[in-house]
Amino acid sequence: MASQTYDFLDHRKGDTFAGVQFTIVKNGSPLDLTGASLRMEMRELTPTGSVGDTFTDDSDGGLTITDAANGVITFDEQVVDILAMLYYYDIEITLSNGDVKTYIVGTWIIIQDVTQPAT
Template structure:
């Protein structure tokens, strides 16, 4: 498992489609994430239950699993939440069931201006 949690604050616009690119590495070398799942969770407070998350997404179909490259897709439906600042993290669960938080920080959702899509 990766040994360090990266702290990165993110800003998105409410109702936009966003993709978070992720490279899982250990000591600077990519980690094979074949059979792994990445979980994205954003909450009002860090101690809220996962069931109360304002945004949750996961991915087990990686861009380049052998090279540790993946993504989390946040659809416009998922990002249509109240503009605010939330706590988020991304957890990596490997094919043996080991769990490691690899990225965390604040997620700021800004108010959208245009809401029509057609």
């Protein structure tokens, strides 16, 4: 199966991202993610650039398998406070049988905020 492209809407550095949910579908049916794990890397400017941030489905890792049987994952609500620039990302899924698949890829532009935290 080819990866699906999802380009996030531009987001302002330091603001709370509302989260987004994906359903992983294979051959027209939700992919069972029972026993799977998730990993997402955001890379600066190019798909091979420096790693800007990494998210996992570990505790407080930023990704959650929301409904394993129905293939639903969530990139959680969280404050995004990384350098302002264009990022390329993908979400890698390690299935329970050990197969590693990338079903979601895309870009995300983080915009510099103007107001800085009070000191």
